[in-house]
Amino acid sequence: xxxxxxxxxxxxxxxxxxxxxxxxxxxxxxxxxxxxxxxxxxxxxxxxxxxxxxxxxxxxxxxxxxxxxxxxxxxxxxxxxxxxxxxxxxxxxxxxxxxxxxxxxxxxxxxxxxxxxxxxxxxxxxxxxxxxxxxxxxxxxxxxxxxxxxxxxxxxxxxxxxxxxxxxxxxxxxxxxxxxxxxxxxxxxxxxxxxxxxxxxxxxxxxxxxxxxxxxxxxxxxxxxxxxxxxxxxxxxxxxxxxxxxxxxxxxxxxxxxxxxxxxxxxxxxxxxxxxxxxxxxxxxxxxxxxxx
Amino acid sequence: xxxxxxxxxxxxxxxxxxxxxxxxxxxxxxxxxxxxxxxxxxxxxxxxxxxxxxxxxxxxxxxxxxxxxxxxxxxxxxxxxxxxxxxxxxxxxxxxxxxxxxxxxxxxxxxxxxxxxxxxxxxxxxxxxxxxxxxxxxxxxxxxxxxxxxxxxxxxxx
Numbered sequence: 001x002x003x004x005x006x007x008x009x010x011x012x013x014x015x016x017x018x019x020x021x022x023x024x025x026x027x028x029x030x031x032x033x034x035x036x037x038x039x040x041x042x043x044x045x046x047x048x049x050x051x052x053x054x055x056x057x058x059x060x061x062x063x064x065x066x067x068x069x070x071x072x073x074x075x076x077x078x079x080x081x082x083x084x085x086x087x088x089x090x091x092x093x094x095x096x097x098x099x100x101x102x103x104x105x106x107x108x109x110x111x112x113x114x115x116x117x118x119x120x121x122x123x124x125x126x127x128x129x130x131x132x133x134x135x136x137x138x139x140x141x142x143x144x145x146x147x148x149x150x151x152x153x154x155x156x157x158x159x160x161x162x163x164x165x166x167x168x169x170x171x172x173x174x175x176x177x178x179x180x181x182x183x184x185x186x187x188x189x190x191x192x193x194x195x196x197x198x199x200x201x202x203x204x205x206x207x208x209x210x211x212x213x214x215x216x217x218x219x220x221x222x223x224x225x226x227x228x229x230x231x232x233x234x235x236x237x238x239x240x241x242x243x244x245x246x247x248x249x250x251x252x253x254x255x256x257x258x259x260x261x262x263x264x265x266x267x268x269x270x271x272x273x274x275x276x277x278x279x280x281x282x283x284x285x286x287x288x289x290x291x292x293x
Numbered sequence: 294x295x296x297x298x299x300x301x302x303x304x305x306x307x308x309x310x311x312x313x314x315x316x317x318x319x320x321x322x323x324x325x326x327x328x329x330x331x332x333x334x335x336x337x338x339x340x341x342x343x344x345x346x347x348x349x350x351x352x353x354x355x356x357x358x359x360x361x362x363x364x365x366x367x368x369x370x371x372x373x374x375x376x377x378x379x380x381x382x383x384x385x386x387x388x389x390x391x392x393x394x395x396x397x398x399x400x401x402x403x404x405x406x407x408x409x410x411x412x413x414x415x416x417x418x419x420x421x422x423x424x425x426x427x428x429x430x431x432x433x434x435x436x437x438x439x440x441x442x443x444x445x446x447x448x449x450x451x
Contacts, residue, residue: 007296008315008361038357039338042318051315055362080351104427106342106405109351110358192426 003041010053022142024050025164032115035107069175075114094182114168120160123194128217128225132200138170154224177204181288183281196265197273201281205289211235221257228256240286249278302363305373320344322360331371342428345401352408371400382448392441394432402428
């Protein structure tokens with residue numbers, strides 16, 4: 001239960017970090033909060049030969065408002081900072097409500113936004129919430145930078161579009177449309193443990209109280225955050241009646257997700273949970289949208 | 294041994310300077326290099342909470358940090374809470390309310406609770422259970438632990 005030896009670099013600027021990553025390429029691993037990487041190193045599931053620690057780079061830790069009503073978060077912003085931030089509560093209530101559900105206080109003291117999404121664990125709340133909010137990530141390397149929408153960032157189990165030498169430096173979360181509602185629901189064996197299944201939902205209503213936009217993204221229901229495309233299509237333009245919501249939940253659980261079986265739950269049980277959670281999440285989200293005049 | 298790092302860290306108010314391997318976990322540094330064996334090592338992968346210490350006042354799992362990462366920071370372990378002759382109010386409360394059975398999880402719970410009660414002086418039972426949710430007690434002595442935290446909160450308010 002001890003990590004294998006590695007070369008350790010603790011740069012103090014992004015530029016310096018990128019130069020270490022460029023020099024060491026595939027051999028280098030980025031150390032953000034370390035709350036997923038260090039357990040894997042303790043088990044020697046991963047044995048990076050070089051660690052580039054971002055914890056001494058203050059320029060990567062911030063929460064800033066943007067003019068259109070959205071938010072920018074530095075990659076090294078810790079979960080606890082996001083959890084207690086008044087701006088997040090005001091501008092991204094879904095994110096605000098999600099934060100206390102992520103692991104435990106000790107993990108939230110260290111864990112970071114950028115680290116969580118870069119790790120691309122399909123059970124991570126922040127991955128699915130970023131997709132549900134229509135977020136995007138700024139990736140930087142010595143060759144320049146690019147913005148990647150969250151729904152194109154995750155490409156497989158623990159796999160993202162990040163290239164060797166590239167670093168996720170910032171997340172942008174747009175504001176939600178007026179008359180929006182949101183919800184995050186999950187089921188775990190023990191509170192705060194990895195969710196067996198979870199779902200993030202964001203909906204908005206038009207002037208006739210019909211569903212204008214909907215987004216629903218499942219966690220622990222496939223290799224990546226699973227967007228419920230068919231269910232969303234069934235909701236758009238409809239009055240969110242209990243029947244319409246129930247039907248959308250059933251479509252999501254049966255057609256939009258691809259859960260696996262493991263010692264914690266069978267795929268069938270995960271689909272059952274997805275159905276129930278989707279219904280409850282949509283009910284809550286539409287209710288909030290209706291109350292949000 | 295390979296590339297050693299010159300670490301300077303303040304632990305329980307005392308400044309220490311030690312050469313450490315980058316791969317040395319904070320939990321092992323505290324126990325093996327500094328002899329502060331009050332920090333207990335349970336699962337070593339961030340599940341049990343026994344190794345919780347305070348880093349600049351915030352609770353962290355010392356098995357999920359490298360010692361080098363504490364360079365220039367302040368760490369508080371269970372040894373920093375009180376002494377046998379002068380127990381902290383939290384320690385007194387755990388003794389009086391029998392919040393300790395085998396004692397293995399206790400250091401991690403006390404450090405977690407110290408940070409929690411500093412932020413929430415008058416917590417409800419639900420908030421206490423939430424606060425200690427990242428600490429496993431395999432004696433399952435949670436009821437007495439919750440009672441002890443309530444008693445500690447009373448003592449600290451007094």
